[in-house]
Amino acid sequence: MQDPLHRYEFNSNSILNHVVEPSDMAQFKTILVTGGAGYIGSHCVVDLLETGYEVIAIDNFANAVGDDDGSPALRRVEQITGKKVVFYRADLLNKEQINDIFDKHRVECVIHFAALKAVGESMMQPLLYYQNNLLGMLNLLEVMRSHNCFQLVFSSSCTVYGEPEWLPITEVHPTGKITNVYGRTKYFIEEMLKDLSAADERWNVISLRYFNPVGAHPSGLIGEDPTKEFTNLMPFMAQVALGKKPALTVFGSDYPTPDGTGVRDYIHVMDLAAGHVAALRMISEKHIGLKVYNLGTGRGVSVKELVTVFERVTGAKVPLKYEARRHGDITAMWADPTLAKEELGWTSQYTVEEMCTDFWRWQTMNPDGYPKKAMKPNHIVNGNS
Amino acid sequence: MQDPLHRYEFNSNSILNHVVEPSDMAQFKTILVTGGAGYIGSHCVVDLLETGYEVIAIDNFANAVGDDDGSPALRRVEQITGKKVVFYRADLLNKEQINDIFDKHRVECVIHFAALKAVGESMMQPLLYYQNNLLGMLNLLEVMRSHNCFQLVFSSSCTVYGEPEWLPITEVHPTGKITNVYGRTKYFIEEMLKDLSAADERWNVISLRYFNPVGAHPSGLIGEDPTKEFTNLMPFMAQVALGKKPALTVFGSDYPTPDGTGVRDYIHVMDLAAGHVAALRMISEKHIGLKVYNLGTGRGVSVKELVTVFERVTGAKVPLKYEARRHGDITAMWADPTLAKEELGWTSQYTVEEMCTDFWRWQTMNPDGYPKKAMKPNHIVNGNS
Numbered sequence: 001m002q003d004p005l006h007r008y009e010f011n012s013n014s015i016l017n018h019v020v021e022p023s024d025m026a027q028f029k030t031i032l033v034t035g036g037a038g039y040i041g042s043h044c045v046v047d048l049l050e051t052g053y054e055v056i057a058i059d060n061f062a063n064a065v066g067d068d069d070g071s072p073a074l075r076r077v078e079q080i081t082g083k084k085v086v087f088y089r090a091d092l093l094n095k096e097q098i099n100d101i102f103d104k105h106r107v108e109c110v111i112h113f114a115a116l117k118a119v120g121e122s123m124m125q126p127l128l129y130y131q132n133n134l135l136g137m138l139n140l141l142e143v144m145r146s147h148n149c150f151q152l153v154f155s156s157s158c159t160v161y162g163e164p165e166w167l168p169i170t171e172v173h174p175t176g177k178i179t180n181v182y183g184r185t186k187y188f189i190e191e192m193l194k195d196l197s198a199a200d201e202r203w204n205v206i207s208l209r210y211f212n213p214v215g216a217h218p219s220g221l222i223g224e225d226p227t228k229e230f231t232n233l234m235p236f237m238a239q240v241a242l243g244k245k246p247a248l249t250v251f252g253s254d255y256p257t258p259d260g261t262g263v264r265d266y267i268h269v270m271d272l273a274a275g276h277v278a279a280l281r282m283i284s285e286k287h288i289g290l291k292v293y294n295l296g297t298g299r300g301v302s303v304k305e306l307v308t309v310f311e312r313v314t315g316a317k318v319p320l321k322y323e324a325r326r327h328g329d330i331t332a333m334w335a336d337p338t339l340a341k342e343e344l345g346w347t348s349q350y351t352v353e354e355m356c357t358d359f360w361r362w363q364t365m366n367p368d369g370y371p372k373k374a375m376k377p378n379h380i381v382n383g384n385s
Numbered sequence: 386m387q388d389p390l391h392r393y394e395f396n397s398n399s400i401l402n403h404v405v406e407p408s409d410m411a412q413f414k415t416i417l418v419t420g421g422a423g424y425i426g427s428h429c430v431v432d433l434l435e436t437g438y439e440v441i442a443i444d445n446f447a448n449a450v451g452d453d454d455g456s457p458a459l460r461r462v463e464q465i466t467g468k469k470v471v472f473y474r475a476d477l478l479n480k481e482q483i484n485d486i487f488d489k490h491r492v493e494c495v496i497h498f499a500a501l502k503a504v505g506e507s508m509m510q511p512l513l514y515y516q517n518n519l520l521g522m523l524n525l526l527e528v529m530r531s532h533n534c535f536q537l538v539f540s541s542s543c544t545v546y547g548e549p550e551w552l553p554i555t556e557v558h559p560t561g562k563i564t565n566v567y568g569r570t571k572y573f574i575e576e577m578l579k580d581l582s583a584a585d586e587r588w589n590v591i592s593l594r595y596f597n598p599v600g601a602h603p604s605g606l607i608g609e610d611p612t613k614e615f616t617n618l619m620p621f622m623a624q625v626a627l628g629k630k631p632a633l634t635v636f637g638s639d640y641p642t643p644d645g646t647g648v649r650d651y652i653h654v655m656d657l658a659a660g661h662v663a664a665l666r667m668i669s670e671k672h673i674g675l676k677v678y679n680l681g682t683g684r685g686v687s688v689k690e691l692v693t694v695f696e697r698v699t700g701a702k703v704p705l706k707y708e709a710r711r712h713g714d715i716t717a718m719w720a721d722p723t724l725a726k727e728e729l730g731w732t733s734q735y736t737v738e739e740m741c742t743d744f745w746r747w748q749t750m751n752p753d754g755y756p757k758k759a760m761k762p763n764h765i766v767n768g769n770s
Contacts, residue, residue: 126580127530131523138516145512176561181580188573195511195566 028108028151028284032101033057034092034140035113036085037064037071039224040155040213040272044111045074046222047273049081053280056105058098060091062116062132063227065370070381072370076221086380092136095143102147109151109283110144111276112137115185118228119159119328122181133185141196150202153279156190156209158265158296158333159183167300168336171209171292179328190292197290204287206279211265211296211335213272215355216362223362224269225369234266234355237307238363241316248318250303252325255332261303263332265296268350268358278346296335297348310356413493413536413669417486418442419477419525420498421470422449422456424609425540425598425657429496430459431607432658434466438665441490443483445476447501447517448612450755455766457755461606471765477521480528487532494536494668495529496661497522500570503613504544504713507566518570526581535587538664541575541594543650543681543718544568552685553721556594556677564713575677582675589672591664596650596681596720598657600740601747608747609654610754619651619740622692623748626701633703635688637710640717646688648717650681653735653743663731681720682733695741 031048035041036057042064048055057074065072066089074085086105090097092114101107115133116122122129137154144150161169162177178184190207197203214234216223224235239245253260275295282288307318340346350358416433420426421442426449433440442459450457451474459470471490475482477499486492500518501507507514529535546554547562563569575592582588599619601608609620624630638645660680667673692703725731735743 123580124584126577126584127523127526130519130577130580131527134515134519135523138512138520141512142516184576184580188576191569191573192511192515195508195515195569199509199511 028053028280030054030056030106030108031280032105032107032110033113034110034136035059035063035115035155036087037061037066037073038113039064040210040269041113042071042073042077042222043217043269044113044273044276045077045085046080046217047270047277048280049077049083049085051277054086056086056088056101056107058088058090058101059114061089061227065225065227065372068381072372073222073225076370080217080219080221084380088382092139093132095139098139098143099146102143102149107144107147107149109153109280110140110149111153111155111280112140113155115155117182119180119182121228122185126181129181129185134188137189137192150204151283152193152203152205153276153283154189154193154205154207156207156292157183157186158209158211158294158335160187160190160209161333163330164333167332168298168334169294170336171294171339179330194290201287201289203289204283205290206283206288207290207292208275208279209292209294209335210272211267211294211333213269214266215268215270215350215358217270218354218358218361220358220361220365223359223366225366233303233306234359237310237318238359240318241310241314241360242363242367246319247321248307249321249323251323251329253322255325257302257332259302259304262329263300263302263334265299265334266301266306266352266355267295267297267348268355270358271295271297271348271350274349275340275344275346278340278344282344291343293340293344294335294337295340295346296337298335298337300332300334301352306352306356309352310360313353313356314360316360413438413665415439415441415491415493416665417490417492417495418498419495419521420444420448420500420540421472422446422451422458423498424449425595425654426498427456427458427462427607428602428654429498429658429661430462430470431465431602432655432662433665434462434468434470436662439471441471441473441486441492443473443475443486444499446474446612450610450612450757453766457757458607458610461755465602465604465606469765473767477524478517480524483524483528484531487528487534492529492532492534494538494665495525495534496538496540496665497525498540500540502567504565504567506613507570511566514566514570519573522574522577535589536668537578537588537590538661538668539574539578539590539592541592541677542568542571543594543596543679543720545572545575545594546718548715549718552717553683553719554679555721556679556724564715579675586672586674588674589668590675591668591673592675592677593660593664594677594679594720595657596652596679596718598654599651600653600655600735600743602655603739603743603746605743605746605750608744608751610751618688618691619744622695622703623744625703626695626699626745627748627752631704632706633692634706634708636708636714638707640710642687642717644687644689647714648685648687648719650684650719651686651691651737651740652680652682652733653740655743656680656682656733656735659734660725660729660731663725663729667729676728678725678729679720679722680725680731681722683720683722685717685719686737691737691741694737695745698738698741699745701745
């Protein structure tokens with residue numbers, strides 16, 4: 001057994017001068033993070049470790065670089081925090097694998113990031129998305145229940161709102177009129193979780209509806225490293241700034257917005273990570289059944305505005321190429337984050353400038369993303385050190 | 386190989402004098418019926434066999450009587466039709482089993498009845514319902530695709546409409562505001578099927594939204610034999626008429642309907658079966674992508690009206706016991722069946738009197754339901770005769 005105080009020791013190797021207050025400490029110790037080697041997952045693991053949690057991360061490397069030796073992203077997480085992560089290469093579709101992990105560790109809470117997430121791909125391969133995202137969730141829920149683990153933080157998305165009926169979007173906004181398959185998998189899971197917590201009061205679940213995650217850890221050591229062809233704005237913009245792509249394609253310049261381009265609520269991935277730690281604290285402290293929170297800044301930023309800020313803080317040029325609107329794209333969407341502030345005590349801290357600076361630091365330090373090998377992992381792979 | 390003409394021979398043992406017209410013959414030969422031993426499934430198999438199809442039925446006996454020797458219901462189906470059914474005891478959650486069946490038979494179309502269907506149970510065990518109904522469908526779709534079988538008739542339900550915004554309900558009525566988990570599984574699957582047929586034009590799918598199936602085959606040999614505690618009106622009413630239960634519980638007598646009781650669109654199960662044969666013909670004749678049809682009579686009948694007719698045609702007494710409305714129950718709902726008439730050439734034929742008479746015949750001939758053994762099945766079990 002590790003000395004429980006170990007969790008309170010501030011790690012002197014940490015790059016971030018993150019001060020851990022005793023009030024940050026929830027009563028849970030061991031958190032299972034699915035999709036822990038991914039973009040949001042790895043940033044969340046940093047915050048969890050620095051807050052004092054012990055983390056078991058799993059990933060099937062569908063969306064993240066890694067192999068049987070482990071994850072380069074989690075290697076970097078350990079570099080940042082000076083702490084160890086227990087890692088399993090595991091797939092939620094393989095229920096026995098998940099069951100074995102729960103047999104081996106006393107998991108007190110799960111943060112479930114793992115999912116396929118490419119909107120365009122989801123429209124072309126709906127069966128793959130339904131199978132992976134729904135079945136992955138159902139397997140996880142079943143294994144959790146059979147191990148008496150009923151605490152869950154679920155990665156939902158603002159896509160569940162569809163085309164907004166009002167702005168900013170509050171959590172009571174209707175859901176269900178969704179324009180893509182990816183979003184439908186998130187919506188279906190939210191509905192399942194509602195039914196589950198209504199039927200069995202042992203469940204204690206928070207669904208976090210992310211707006212548009214961007215940025216990277218301020219160290220530049222971890223960030224977004226898409227393994228598939230990507231169309232997300234910031235990675236694309238950075239590739240253009242690096243000269244790897246000729247121009248940033250902007251879909252639609254005739255939207256009814258101030259400058260004609262689409263408006264989104266970009267949120268720094270470190271703010272998102274902090275939102276998860278806040279959610280964990282909430283479900284460790286009280287029984288809430290199921291609650292849903294927006295994680296956004298509450299500010300809408302247009303594509304052109306984001307490009308302007310990015311060019312200013314990076315000094316790089318991002319030529320634009322305009323194309324027609326994409327079917328299913330939404331004009332403008334931003335969060336009302338009041339509920340998360342009032343109930344979770346969480347608000348976003350990072351500015352748009354920091355989102356751009358931090359993403360750019362990551363990109364310039366790692367122009368080709370992560371090294372393709374975990375580089376002698378010192379994290380514990382498959383439970384064996 | 387069986388002589389293809391075999392399928393055209395009219396079976397002289399048939400109890401129903403069902404005349405098969407050449408125009409009834411679709412170009413498919415082999416139909417896989419999931420949940421084929423169940424209430425609606427077994428009636429549909431009768432119609433399929435009499436129309437000239439070859440049927441492979443599978444069932445896991447979650448909702449139907451049967452064992453490794455086969456299904457008493459399908460034994461009776463063979464008695465009615467003089468034809469053989471190939472039967473497998475198989476579970477859609479076991480993808481390998483389903484795959485083996487598709488390897489063994491050239492399935493040209495699937496009629497997918499198999500699902501858990503008890504509304505009350507679904508609210509108490511949502512995870513079970515989501516796992517069984519969604520995963521069963523996803524497994525089936527994947528196996529179908531891998532065997533180049535893209536023709537599907539899906540059992541949906543009028544529950545997908547939720548509380549009606551207008552009556553009679555047309556297929557364009559909004560879906561998604563559903564009051565129970567069972568209905569949500571049907572709605573989710575419909576959404577998946579829409580996405581699937583939009584993404585891959587090889588799919589050719591009809592989703593049939595059943596209203597309230599009642600009645601039984603006019604022979605009295607097959608009918609509804611619930612294996613679990615049931616609350617469906619007609620089986621309950623028949624139990625009361627048989628003296629097995631003291632009174633019929635009517636939930637709500639203060640609804641804003643002519644006599645204060647809930648109004649539904651009851652449809653004879655033989656009409657429902659004919660609707661499936663009509664749907665099969667449609668998807669064998671043309672490519673439609675995905676279509677949705679109501680299967681109802683277009684007539685709303687109150688609980689009290691149904692009881693009155695039942696008492697008249699059976700001569701039995703059904704004492705009523707009134708209780709409060711059940712949460713989530715709907716006041717009144719009946720179908721607009723115009724679209725099925727125009728496009729499938731299908732309309733309901735059976736009267737409410739016949740629904741009651743036929744159900745009563747089944748109940749009096751089989752007061753304890755099916756014999757608990759298949760009684761030396763002559764149907765082909767697990768593909769072996």
